[in-house]
Amino acid sequence: MSRIVAAAPAAPAHRYSQAEITRALEPLLTHDPLRAALLRRIHASAGVQTRNLVMELDRYATLDSFHEANDLFIAAGTDLAERATTDALAAAGIRADEVDFVLFTSVTGVAAPSIDAQLAVRVGMRPDVKRLPSFGLGCVAGAAGLARVHDYLVGHPHDVAVLVSVELCSLTVQRGDDSMANIVASGLFGDGAAAVVVVGDALARDRGLNGPDVVGTRSSLYPQTEDVIGWDIGGTGFRIVLSAGVPEVIGRHFAGDVHALLGEHGLTVADVTTWLAHPGGPKVLEAFAQALGLTDAALEPSWRALAAAGNQSSAAVLGILAESLRSPVPDETGLLFALGPGVTAELVLLHWAADGAPEAASTGIAA
Template sequence: MTISIEAPAVGARDPRPLAEDLPDDPRPAGIARLLGVGTAVSEDSYSQPELLDAFGITDSRVRSVFLNSAIDRRFLSLPGRARGGGLAEEAQGDLLDKHKAVAVDMGSRALLTCLRNIGAELSDVRYLCCVTSTGFLTPGLSAHIIRDLGIDRHCSRADIVGMGCNAGLNGLGAVTGWAAAHPGELAVMVCAEACSAAYVFDGSMRTAVVNSLFGDGAAAVAVVGGAAADAAATATPTPRVLKFASTIITDAVDAMRYDWDRSAGKFSFFLDPHIPYVVGAHAELTLDRLLAGTSLRRSDISHWLVHSGGKKVIDAVLVNLGLTHHDLRHTTGVLRDYGNLSSGSFLFSYERLQNENCVQAGEYGVLMTMGPGSTIEMALVQW
């Protein structure tokens, strides 16, 4: 079944105002509506003990990092075995090839699942934004996905590359802006992260932290703006995006980065061990900015969809925002089952919330991502 996405009549308004909860917001009907989501992962999954064996890790300190990560399994595209028994070495060129193959495959499958979930067709897609930080392509993922899936070649597109784990909300800001400017037309954001294409195996504690955490995954979310967003919504409540808030912690710009490792001759991630405390210390500031002018209190937020950045990061958010383990159940569940999926993690949590069928019309939610910069991004939504 194809959804009906029609432009609203001139002067048409969302018939359901925001119940006077956002009196100072210039866009009381919301920027756009999230119609549905779809996810995909790479082919093979591994438990943490299986990965320790695959990497040949015997150092007790490194093993402890893996085994105390609150992660059970992750999906990864690992190289084959070398003659000596360990994993084969991959040059930077091999990793870029892997990024292209895995990210395009996962991203395409996530997009198709998203469209199927809302009853849309590829021909409905008018704008495609692709987000990734695990490799570099020119042209970007959007061009490859449009070609491979046969999407209309006149589809508008954008690629957001290198912003890291927070980039899903940066991308969503661009997508909702496009959707608001083109009411009734379907926009899709795809976050595709082939984290397997960014691994360095050198036995150091620096790379051990990264290798213990990240997994492959892609998520797609469909967005429509204008009054047609409500007409396209199904019986299940779908959220309107109301506003965004952003904080870049400039004193910690180098605390999370993906740069050239001269000793390894390839790119690699670096995560400062103080990142959880940096994120936690600035989470409340960003939330206060998000809720400013809305007449909403923190207790008015029913749903929290937070990036699964790691056990310590999640704990820091929980403590500093006064949340409960139940509030972050989807975040910890995604971390447990997939690891850190970078930019698409929060959409995996959103999918789990959708599948619970527990959201009531009128409830509010906060989307939250954290990443290099160091950066905290948030969005306020209402079902």
């Protein structure tokens, strides 16, 4: 097993209401009155009340090249990654030079050397720290990154790992594009970062580190869904591919994966007390709840996150995880999950031990 010992989000300083963002972006996306009216309706129904953005609203009108946007992604993204990582390590009581493995993920910008290389130097990680930058997983990368960090720690039970996500989604909004996908994205996605500190079970025992254990994971790649979510990358940067078929994919496939993972550990949906769902949007959250037969209250943390910050891609579910760590409930079972381009799903089964010790046998959950 592995144990999550801390998580910390980091948000850009510029925070706006949904109405302010809508007014600023409308003339940048369309001059067609009918499409403008559609944009206003879509934004109003996105379930978003406020969002943090990496730039002041008036600067988006002057951002006219992918080169400029990507330079900002690197500069601001590295700052946010540093803040999230520093906060998470401080909360865990772990020094930066104790980190053995860093997994960095983003789908809203590119850099070589990657942001994690700059981050490692800034925060004081060792020169021999192992790094794995990831691009292309999109919204699923928060859950997938946590699962892959867990995989590493199963084989390195005395190690410390950090998962870092940076997503500056506002930099990808395409000017002069009033397609449905761009309209939806411009009303839904926000900017943010998050870091999660995870340790091997031997280190957790040796140092008495508390937090939920990762007791199981599941990955699924759904066939013939390649055109549902993704990017069309060209001269203007990242043009979003986002179809209305995501809820249908969830309805066809998702419940089977959840039941399979839970069944491996002798559990059912009724045994899960904490649901940490990626806040992909109202229709996505509704589809998750319908597929699993959950009450409206079960996904309330995700609805709150969506309203407060929008969909921050891979960082979003990690922010929800950070919130859950503030008020742990002993002997609690949680399921963290997300979807992303592919379409792919990642599920992470969590358990808060009754006594703080990383022992799954006494809980009825098989490691």
